[in-house]
Amino acid sequence: MSHLDETMPVSSPVIADHSPLALAQALIRCPSVTPEEGGALQWLGGVLEEAGFTVARPRFSEPGTPDIDNLYARIGTGSPYLLFAGHTDVVPPGTLEAWRHGPFDGAVSDGLLYGRGAVDMKGGIACMLSAALAFVAERGGAFNGSIGFLITGDEEGPAINGTVKLLEWAKARGERFDHCLLGEPTNPARLGEMIKIGRRGSLNGKLVVHGRQGHVAYPHKAENPIPGLLRLASALLAEPLDGGTAHFDASNLEFTTIDVGNPATNVIPADARATFNIRFNEGWTAETLGAEIRRRLEAAAGNAVRFTLDLQPSNSPAFLTKPDSFTDLVVEAIETETGLRPILSTTGGTSDARFIKDACPVIEFGLVGETMHQTNECVAVADLDRLTAIYGRVLLAYFAVASEKGEV
Secondary structure, three states, X not given: OXXXXXXXXXXXXXXXXXXXXXXXXXXXXXXXXXXXOXXXXXXXXXXXXXXXXXXXXXXXXXXXXXXXXXXXEEXXXXXXXXXXXXXXXXXXXXXXXXXXXXXXXXXXXXXXXXXXXXXXXXXXXXXXHHHHHHHHHHOOOOOOXXXXXXXXXXXXXXXXXOHHHHHHHHHHOOOOOOEEEEOOOOEOOOOOOEEEOEEOEEEEEEEEEEOEOEEOOOHHHOEOHHHHHHHHHHHHHHOOOOOXXXXXXXXXXXXXXXXXXXXXXXXXOOEEEEEEEEEEOOOOOHHHHHHHHHHHHHHHHOOOOEEEEEEOOOOOXXXXXXXXHHHHHHHHHHHHHHOOOOEEEOOOOOOOHHHHOOOOOEEEOOOEOOOOOOOOOEEEHHHHHHHHHHHHHXXXXXXXXXXXHOOO
């Protein structure tokens, strides 16, 4: 049963055209650069409420972080419950003059819709919305189960006042989900190529090697930390962390900065610093991986190198959603519409699926991500139509199964 006590009245203009293009244009025209809501969630809530969804707009806060608007909407009270998830916040557009069309204009040219968020991921939300509105309208709002939307404004930001808190908020109100489809852009080049069934974890570390400052002409009176840093860095890269798993590539460590901050050519620096990031598979946790990194450093340092290691707190564990009948259902819908059988992948960066996986099984499928975060981000209008058709097939098959099982 749904218990929503923070409903929103329809206070935003609602459009009659529920095509994915029109919906995507309306969302793109809301300048919702993180952490600004920009009118996107207000508009989305109005459309959903007019269609019969119960809509809530919780805002979350945390000291030292911006307040964030979120949206949760549901229609139906029974099971099974299919949740659509995503985010309306976008990264900054960069240099405006470099865009062929204004980043918030939602312009269409040569079959492409241009705008910040066109693929990441206002276009995906528009397709979910279009498919859900059509499904609900065809049934007059009566079907076995529930459909929901869990949309944050904090995916591109710190991810503190967004999905993780929205899930906690929903759980406290008795909301329980059976499956989630997250609309991140998962396809490298063609719609239908790839579904994400998991993500690698992410761990950041800062390594400082301590020396003693001195004049380069008197090295015996100083202690240069740079050779020590090179020694430790080499030790971290000398052996692979693992050989990968059935569903994941090998974990990899990449140094992102090496710095001594020394403007002088005749001074041996006091410290040398390096920052690294590790993308790891499900063979590790942040704790076991941190212990392995520390072991390698201590073995390489011995009594010769003095160092400090700072491993940053990680909210990005590796996870895998094991393929099941829901995965098969989505694969079949994709193959029917595109002729492609998608790869089940765990590649790429992190997403809010890392939070949703604790609430229910989650898989990701959206648009082609080739231009995401780039100047002139764009999506083929034909892909918007195809993705909407795929989501529509998912809804039909998902609730057809529920009807066959007699679930209410």
